[in-house]
Amino acid sequence: MSAASLSSFLFTMSDLLRETFIGGILNIVSKGKLCPYPDQQPGFRAPEHYYQEWQAAHPDAIDPYGHRPSTSSTTSDATAINPNTGSATATKRGIAGEKGPTPDQKTDGRVEEPTQSTDTDTEKGWDPNLVTWYGPDDPENPRNWSSAKKAFVTSQLCLLTFSVYIGSSIYTAGIVDLTMQFGVSITAATLGLTLFVIGYGVGPMFLSPLSEVPALGRMRIYIITLAIFVCIQVPTALCDNLGALLPLRFVAGFIGSPCLATGGASIADIYIPRKRAYAIGIWGISAVCGPVLGPLLGGFAADAEDWRWTIWILLWLSGGTLAFLIFCLPETSGANILHKRARRLRKLTGNENLKTEGEIEQAHMSVKEAALMTLVRPFILMLTEPIVFFLNLYIALVYGLLYLWFEAFPIVYIVDHGFNGGQEGLAFLGIFVGALIGYLFFCIYCYFYLEKQFEQDGMYIVPEKRLLPAFAGGILLPISIFWFGWTSSSSIPWIVPTIGSAFFGMGTFILFQAVLNYLGDAYPRYGASVLAGNDFFRSGLGAAFPLFARAMFNNLGGPGGVAWGSTLVALLSVVMIPIPWVLWKYGARIRKYSKYAD
Incomplete structure (x- = not known):
């Protein structure tokens, strides 16, 4: 592997780790020294208009990252044409090749934005304090990820969906053995399947909307709920009566449900609509694999041991998936990525009015x-x-x-x-x-x-x-x-x-x-x-x-x-x-x- 290829690979892995669960913890604990974002690295300069309010209040101060803000557009690195006014406006480049944010873009970064506000901009509805993507090629926008990274993230969503979905049908292989151990009817034992399915039908009504909250995002919901799902399998496998087993099965289905309803939304985060169907199809195959392969894995386990081993297999599968996703699954929600960007930019610029669209909507x-x-x-x-x-x-x-x-x-x-x-x-x-x-x-x-x-x-x-x-x-x-x-x-x-x-x-x-x-x-x-x-x-x-x-x-x-x-x-x-x-x-x-x- 050449030095350039190795450098590109290490950059990609660092970029991936930064948005994962463990990467987020390392970034917070180290105060940006580990898994840093571009705006946490030396030499980064946010778009000029983000500084304007802070500059007005602190004309001679140095910002939290050691920069002395410029009050003159002549210090800009480049000049761009303001798409709203047609006049020249200054552009600061924080990362090589990045452009300033854009006024009309929502979450896909389609239009360029002026870097300094004017009265005309304000009249036309552009908010200079609105934090958006740094142009159409912003590398932090999930739609701009490489094909390899998109495929890797999609495969993780498929694994997550399979690991939870299999929890329904894998149980059916042990129903006959369970009836003999607990002395209950087939219908009563089948309630373990029924309640699990009801749980992951009801769960999304409460849990999936949490992934739309900008401050939470999708990845944290996946990781936290999957961790609880894994823990629930231990008392489930150790149950000695149906009265204890059935509530645990319902709770497992309920708490494991976000991936079943939100996985498609995560895929929509990273693919444009024209290409989305291919990835949704792969995700759909993983959803089919769960109910279909559950009786296969559970059947051999129940024949070899007893019904409890169907649950132990579910524990090992979901637990291994959890360990993998903690280190490898990045955040895909653009609203959450921008929310974290706004929080860092408020610290960098001193401008507390910087907000994302998601934060504004939630506030109202x-x-x-x-x-x-x-x-x-x-x-x-x-x-x-x-x-x-x-x-x-x-x-x-x-x-x-x-x-x-x-x-x-x-x-x-x-x-x-x-x-x-x-x-x-x-x-x-x-x-x-x-x-x-x-x-x-x-x-x-x-x-x-x-x-x-x-x-x-x-x-x-x-x-x-x-x-x-x-x-x-x-x-x-x-x-x-x-x-x-x-x-x-x-x-x-x-x-x-x-x-x-x-x-x-x-x-x-x-x-x-x-x-x-x-x-x-x-x-x-x-x-x-x-x-x-x-x-x-x-x-x-x-x-x-x-x-x-x-x-x-x-x-x-x-x-x-x-x-x-x-x-x-x-x-x-x-x-x-x-x-x-x-x-x-x-x-x-x-x-x-x-x-x-x-």
């Missing part, structure tokens, strides 16, 4: 408004917006079917085909393989069709154009369910229903990608509330279906009941097929009558 938000955003708005959108309601219902049904299958697979593969618990878990790989194939076709669709539909340099798309894959996904679901149900008997090789389940994985993945991206584009101002409500809705059905699934299959004829039970469910999914077609044609018209949609 009352407790009532915060509660409305967090608790009430998701329900208002879910119940009053027809688009949100019907798509939530559709996704919730599909999600419920996935968990319903957790109860059908033991009947098909253990009772009919004589598999043990671990072998039964291998049968779930059909769904996983189907999801991978679905992702491949989804990427082809995005590359050759979807990207060409974007406007404004890849920043905007007509939401209904997102729905095209949902047509295929909706048709694949009933095909898969009919196939699986009517080929599940012992007279038919086990591979046949497994292939049928692959079409379910394919259809589910494609449908989820189309619908969730559509909701985010149709309600961009309230995306967090819409997606939190969707998570709540689908988790409710996902939690309820396993409670009656086994009784349904048995009451419809024992092992053969899988065929008739699948028929019932498939017919229900057929009824839902027209929903994306209707929205494709009339969605834009419906959105015109909504005060929430764009």
Whole structure:
């Protein structure tokens, strides 16, 4: 490795570590000497207009970093044209190649900003005390990270999501053993799955909005909640009765939920909309891996030991993930990154009026408004917006079917085909393989069709154009369910229903990608509330279906009941097929009558 390559690598690692949990602690404890930001390094000079108020009050003073502020624009390093007034304005460069902040930019740094304020600037709404990005190429803006860094961060979000999501289905492998140890019914033992799923459905309604608070950001929420999630697994594995186990399962689902609802927002922080679908798709695969691979890992563990080992595996997996993320997961929230920048610049310039957009918004938000955003708005959108309601219902049904299958697979593969618990878990790989194939076709669709539909340099798309894959996904679901149900008997090789389940994985993945991206584009101002409500809705059905699934299959004829039970469910999914077609044609018209949609 050449000296230049080594230097670039070390700079990248230092840059990555600075925004991580451990890097933030080191920076605070060392007062900026370790993992320093550019504005904490010798020779840095903030844009001139940030100093103006401090200069007026302290004309002869030296700032906290040893700089004597200049009162004349002739000391500027360069001259730039003020985009608001057309006049020449001074520009100070704090880092080689960086430009001063920009007046019209929000969080993506698209427009240049003058470095000194004028009366005309103030009249046109530019605030010289507004802390934004240092131009469109600001390296601290997550949208400007290198492709390698974006891929590394995305992989960590996938690992985090998988480590929590697997906590639901890994438990199912030990249900039979748990019933014998605690002397409870199958339905009672299944409550451990139900309460976990309810927990991560309710949790985002309270925890995910915290990641939108500029002072907190996303990374801290991930790390703190994952640490509590890891700790909860210890008493869960040591429980001696169901009364102690069930509350712990609910709390684990609740506290582990932020990554399940906010992971997509973190990906949106670092990718422009035109490229976001590829990364969201990978993240979606990791979400599928959790429920699908849980029975596989848990099945072998429960067969070898007992139900407690399913929880110990969850502890080791989530604990290892926590240790890795503490050192490697950076902050992705632009609002939080700018919040910390503003705090440092206030110290550097002495100008206490320096604020970010996020800080200004939070300062004007009352407790009532915060509660409305967090608790009430998701329900208002879910119940009053027809688009949100019907798509939530559709996704919730599909999600419920996935968990319903957790109860059908033991009947098909253990009772009919004589598999043990671990072998039964291998049968779930059909769904996983189907999801991978679905992702491949989804990427082809995005590359050759979807990207060409974007406007404004890849920043905007007509939401209904997102729905095209949902047509295929909706048709694949009933095909898969009919196939699986009517080929599940012992007279038919086990591979046949497994292939049928692959079409379910394919259809589910494609449908989820189309619908969730559509909701985010149709309600961009309230995306967090819409997606939190969707998570709540689908988790409710996902939690309820396993409670009656086994009784349904048995009451419809024992092992053969899988065929008739699948028929019932498939017919229900057929009824839902027209929903994306209707929205494709009339969605834009419906959105015109909504005060929430764009």
